[in-house]
Amino acid sequence: MHVPDGFLDAPTSLATGTVAVVGVGLALRGARRELDERTAPLAGLVAAFVFATQMVNFPVGAGTSGHLLGGALAAALVGPWTGVLVMSVVLLVQALLFADGGLTALGTNITLMGLVGVGVGWAVIVLVRALLPRRTSSVVPAAALGAAISVPVAAAAFTALFAVGGVADVPLGAVLTAMIGWHTLIGLGEAVITALVISSVVATRPDLVYAARPLLADRSLEIRTPEAVA
Template identity: 60%
Template sequence: MHVPDGFINAPVSAATGIIAAGAIAVSLRGARRELDERTAPLAGLVAAFIFAVQMLNFPVAAGTSGHLLGGALAAILVGPYTGVLCVSVVLLMQGVLFADGGLTALGVNITDMAIVTTVVAYLTFRGLVKVLPRTRRSITASSFVAALISVPAAAIAFTFLYALGGTTDVSIGKVATAMVGVHVLIGIGEAAITALTVGAVIAVRPDLVHGARGLTQKLKLRVGGELVDVPETAEEPVPVAAARSHRKVWIAGLVTSLVLAGFVSFYASANPDGLEKVAADKGIDKKTEEHATSDSPLADYGVKDITDTRLSGGLAGVIGVGVTVVAGSAVFWALRRRRTTDTDPASTASVTSASSSSSSASENA
């Protein structure tokens, strides 16, 4: 559902750019609360995984394909604020390096694919896990439903934006019907990928799934013949065995992303995705503009001057995963370090001590 340049006029594109910038600013602050020793390493990997899976278009109807949007997956794995940042990093890498999604439409794409999908999915997910039994199966089922709903929600959001700033005169009712219809089908694929991924991580390290925290039953002790809840304690350090398992999960996730982008992507459907198909059928692509980075060495997910299609696409996918995991990890580790600095008592004490010493020196002088 990457919107190219020319679909939405300049005023609405600028307005969505402001919305996207505001949401990213809020997410940067919120992510500092979500990112810890478990989430920070995983967040960059989640961004790279989303990039890889978005290369795997799957057929959904005659002549139409779909791909993962990723908002639901990111929100459930690493939290809603961090999730918005994950998908935004992916969209930025795709727009700048691969000419996928217009640069003037970057605000539209972040608003639609990062903000709408993440917010809708996470609210749906949290609502479901509150009423369902606290089990791993309920978390996986909730992630399926949340992802399923998030995709047509994004289709509705695009239709609304097009109604406000579309560059062609078309029937919005017909566009809405077509967009929602095809994206319900795409949502099924999104839901399956999200549920399988969340279920796989829960099976290995449930503590790494942000949406699963606090959902386990409290431990109880028998005291005087009665069962009482074990008192909650402060955050405990990650055991050595868990840390090793954490590294294994990260390595396995990175290898999986590289294989998907570098090899499996060759077998992805070549049919246009839902938005491209609707745009062609309904005539909303008449004023599509050439991408600003169409001459990029990686444009259209291929490496320039490499004639072998399989090799060219595979290398582009591997480069994309590598760049995304590095860029994402840099952002999230920086936020994690900022959180540590802000909350470290020793750091606060040293600053206070330095201030006191400076004040004393000034008074003596």
Template identity: 65%
Template sequence: MHVPDGFINAPVSVAAGVVAAAAVAVSLRGARRELDERTAPLAGLVAAFIFAVQMLNFPVAAGTSGHLLGGALAAILVGPYTGVLCVSVVLLMQGILFADGGLTALGVNITVMGVVTVVVAHALFRGLLRILPATRRSVTVAAFTGALLSVPAAAAAFTAVYAIGGTTDVPIGKVITAMVGVHVLIGIGEAAITAATVGAVIAVRPDLVHGARGLTTRLKLRVDGALVDAPAAAAAPAAGAGSTRKVWATGLVTALVLAGFVSFYASADPDGLEKVAADKGIDEKVEEHAAANSPLADYGVKDVDDARLSGGLAGVIGVGVTVVAGTGIFWAVRRRRTEDLTATSTAPATSASAG
């Protein structure tokens, strides 16, 4: 659902940019509370994983494909504030390096694909967890539902933006019907990917899943042939740093394989927004991307003639750049939190000594 340049007029694009900048600023502050020494590198990995999976367009209808948006996945794994930052990093890398998503439309894309999906998915996820049993299965079900509905919500948000600042005169009723209809189907794929990924991480390290914090499974002991809860002191200790590194390495290898190899077999059909834009005339005034001549434009390496090799290299480069940029940003946010906590803890002592 990457909005290109030319779909939205300049004033609304600027306004969306202001909204996106404000959301990122708020998220930078909120992410300080979400990130710690374990989740900071995980957040960079989540951004890289979203980048990789977004390359895997899957067919959803005749001549139409879809791909992961990632807001729900990021919000559940690393928290809503950090989730907005993850998607923003991905969109920035895609726009600058791969000419995917207009640069003047970056604010629209962050608002629609990042903020809306995260807010809707996280609200639904949290709401469901309040009424469902406190089990790992409930987390997966809530993740599936939040991801499913976040995609048509983003489609509706784009339609609202287009109704205000669209550059072509198109009946909005037809646009929203087509956009929401096809993105409900895409939402099913989004939900399946999100639930599978969250479920896989919960199975090995539930403590790393932000949305599953506080969810513990008591150790069971067999007494006289019956299973009973073990005392709290007998619960298994949390996994250590070595286990965290293993999860991180496994996730990175998975992202590299998806982007570097599996992406070659992705659907070549236009995604939901592209299809609706072509069918309804939204793309009449689309503009060439400012980075159209980038060495990595359209997810291929310039001057590499073999399509499989070109796309694979571009995917690997994209994952590498995204994980480095994301991890750097999140470690900086984490470091700022540590500095704030240190300043807060030393302030009373300083005041007391001064008195």
């Protein structure tokens, strides 16, 4: 989904760049509440994993390409604000060192894959987690659904940007079909990978999964009730 240079006009790129700067600034402040001595090293590992998976690109037609995003996975493991920072660092390194996505489109890519991908993924995780039984295993389907939904939503956001400021000689209908259709399938694949990763971490170290922390707190309170002590 990396947007190359020249795919969107200057005003659209400038607007998404501004959104990205504001979003990353807010993420820097919010990440202070999420990171500690346990999650800081994990954030680096998540960044490395997302970087590796995003490097596998394949064409989906209409001048676009598809790959796994990793936004919901990052949000579930290290929190939404830190997840935005993880995605932003990955996208910056890819643009500077691997020419994956253009520098003038960096703000667009951060907006789509960082802010939209992580934000939508986290919103779905929180919603599904509230509907499922309050146990740590519920984080697995919540994160999987977050991944499945966040990918096509990010693709739809790109299509909307292209409709507003696209300058590439590609019909909007072709872009819409390629992006939404293929990224729905990519989202299903990402859901499987996200579920496998989250389930393995929850099974061994649930305290490392940011999305599971409220559920662990609930379990701790239950253990300490007077009835349990008696």
